[in-house]
Amino acid sequence: AYTVSLEQGLQNVGFSINQTAKDIYEKYKSANQEAFIKPEGITAMFNPYDPPEMSFTAAELTSIAQSADVGIFTIGRNAGEGGDRVEVDDFLLTNVEQQILSDASMAFKRENKKLIVVLNIGGVIETASWKAQPDAILLAWQGGQEGGNSVADILSGQVNPSGKLPITFPNALVDHASHTNFPLDGEQMSLGGIIKDMMLGSKEKKEADKVKNKDFTYYDEGIYVGYRHFDKAQMEVSYPFGYGLSYTDFEFGDLDVTQENDTINLALTVKNIGALAGKEVVQVYVSKPNTQIDRPVQELKAFAKTKTLQPDEEETIKFAIPKADLAYWNEANSTWTVEEGMYQIKVGNSSRNMLQMTEITYGKGEE
Template identity: 45%
Template sequence: MLALALAATAQAKELPKLGQAPLQQVVAALTVEEKIALVTGQGMVFPGLPDDMQAPVVGAIDDHVPGAAGATVAVPRLGIPSLVLSDGPAGVRINPTRKNAPGKTFHATAFPIGSALASSWDTALVREVGSAIADEAAAYAIDVMLTPAMNIHRYPLGGRNFEYYSEDPVVTGETAAALVQGLQDRGVGASVKHFAVNNHEWNRNTINARVDERALREIYLKGFEIAMHKGQPWTVMSSYNKLNGSYTSESTWLLSDVLRTQWNYQGLVMTDWFGGKDAVAQMRAGNELLMPGTGSQRKVLSAALANGTLDQRVLDRNVTRVLELVLRSRAYKQAPHSDAPDLRGNATISRRAATQGMVLLKNDAATLPLAAASRLAILGHGSYEVITGGTGSGDVNKAYAISLLQGLQNAGFSNAAGLGERYALYIAEQTPKLPTTLWYLPKPRVPERPVEAAELAQLAQQQDLAVVTISRGSGEFVDRKPENDFQLSATERALLQATSTAFHAQGKKVVVVLNIGGVMETASWRDLADAILLAWQPGQEAGNAVADVLSGAVNPSGKLADTFAINLADYPAADGFPGKVLQGPDPNDKSIFGEIARAAEVEYRDSIWVGYRHFDTRKVDVAYPFGFGLSYTDFSYSDLKVDGGTQGPVHASVKITNTGKVAGREVAQVYVSAPSSPLPKPAQELRAFAKTTLLQPGQSQVLQFQIEGRDLASFNPELGRWVADKGRYSLRVGASSRDIRAQQGFDKAEASSYTP
């Protein structure tokens, strides 16, 4: 017996341990069951989950971070720990309370939504936000954050546009890369998502997106390519949808040919939760980790290994990539966690980020900034119940949210006597009347409070100015609607009209604050307002951040990362959005929450003509162009210098001078117009951008840009290559796509081509 015990002890000592032995030895020491467990997560349990989506082992889920999205499987005998993965794009998403810690809270900071961060055009700030999110993730023992979400804003009604960045792939890619860098600077992994072409929510689990290769390369994959090269994310999350007939998580072309061979990606690919249908095809395609993991997936993979339809070498390759991720993780390094992040310090970062992303759309007769201690009539339901961010995986369980009323009062402004109480009573009366919805869907909002003309007339006599907030919710699982969402509701329009009439009759101004997650219609009502501030969904410090800008404590410097069209029909994607049903419901094909799925398809007929590429090239009038945003000061552009371009990169510089009376920041946007070509080209395309530091009146800063030769190219699908034509190019620097301040041509003597 002693000999057997000694032999067992010796055998245990000889087991290869992760990080101590070569990875090949660790993989070889794993059993088949352990390998399959490593490429499938621990699973999830929640109401309504179909049987085939249940966790692999009931009761075996490691729930030491309640509310985290999922976890990988540990193999303690080989020194392999479990990794914890958490949503989300606007901050750490975990449960705020725990059964084993009564009286203690586990809140996280709610940062501004993705559309707001992108509108800052400030990659250094976005990187700082990423680091703050990572610090909170580390405090809560989270290894990988499932962010950034970076699909293109193809059409304003896309349900998750709020957490995505822009209609432009350069803004998207640079913003995403900065967030990735900020996260991974702190040792927390990022997961760029949703790869790829997940541009709306309708039938997202089954829809087939048909996209031509040029549009794929130039619009829908380009941002991901930038994020891969500049951010080097630890993980990528494949999307739910099909792309040209294949689920993205099962697409060898997308995950192996493009991502790994052409882009040289070295990290791990995971599915979106319960994404795809064929676990074996996912393994072969290079989707190494199936999340959150199900018992049925493990059975399928085990059978496939036994019958030879899954090669052992493919499984070993995927296990190796999972272990490479584990080696990078805080869990493997046994990094300590406190469960006590610096919420106060991160709230300061959130507030600053919110102000930098706000866009001043209108400011007639210097309505803003407000005079100190102004007496305001604060109107609109959204002024009292602010929307800090979207729902679903983009939600954050924050400790508090500052309403616009609170923020304005904190800044020294006052509200009309009794007005806040009337709104509070109305909201309390209306809330119980709201329809119930499924727990995972965005909650309905109380309709706008009707305000009588007599009440507004009295307010206009007593108060100095009106501030009206228009708010919109956003969330996962559903797309937006034209009525009462993209457009104003009848009650909102009546409120704006009556407020404008009453206050203008007294010679007083009206300010509109847009507390929204995405583009909305403004052209039909903007003349009713003297100033319009696009505040987005700005995180938990919403009211304080809005007050910072309205008061002039912060000079707005945000610029639109999307075009605001006059009409919804002006977007070319309006033709065919969100798609069509191909066949009736299939009872055997259910989505994540058990709804019967339908086969559907959407054709991207707009091809590359997304956003300003369409509006500017085809000279379509818009409400506000891409890149637009006002300031409380003025800037001049001068001394544009352009060098190179014949063979190598193009170097450019421009001097930005604050010619106004208050300090401010400016975003310089570099567009390039290509020579005529048999391949249709947009009139101009954004190729670079930079934001100045805070310039005092009279102060200047020279901004430098470098545009690589490859970035002048368009994808030629017939050649299967990127091609930069020879000829005369024009480099244009502007304050928006339709406000070009300086331009200079350069010649390219010979055409160049580049492999994908």
């Protein structure tokens, strides 16, 4: 196996790594060699590789900004088995990360140059407090073996990004509906403790000895998971479900809706009105206003990505949504039921940016 680092990926597309920044990093790494030794064996998955973040002086960042064309600041996150995620120094940036980002942003702005943040993460982190500082943020997730090449292709413009968020980035961790009952709440378990729990389980413990969010947890969210919770609470978020930018712009045409038997047929035209070729993702959400049933504000029912559209090129996107997809779970009858009345069909490029909307009506409720 192999791994393409971001440094190698950038070099592969023709970028040169700033020598000042590289020298500072290599000097720090050489002085802290033990901290950069990756753990091996079975214990490695319980103690993730997480070398300490180095600091930069204001003078060093100024020197880097003066000698570079653009700055790239990467933020990485890792986690181990039995202790995934904590709030401090994980969901939130560390103090060192905050300081570097703030100082680097100011240093590059003084030189009228851009600073880009690349998020090399496997889960959501807090972005609301600092997202205005850099000029751009690229969410790389965990790119795997070809991660360096993938990120470099986007940063160089060889690839126009078209991804959309499959999850909401909240303003704060407590905004999540599951926060109160999250298992372990970031507590790191020992290898021995995990093996013991696997062998014995919570069944062997007396009720009085069971610990909440370790031996048991409460599931209070019901149907309000993810964006459904944030929509119901009318809560502001940092980045909404379905969000994602492109190097070009798109225009959505009028939404055409027809009903045929048990299918709702949708069609609309997407046009590239920008200067570069790119792809857009069309997202279809359905709402049931004026309902007495406990239902989400809206639900994603379909989505599709266009082909690569050249400037001024357009494509008609079509959807066929089964009427059964409008149903809710009827607890009284233990069956899926389609409510009668009016439904809103909304089309946009994120859960918080609807560009077209229409209404359809169903008669008597059907099951």
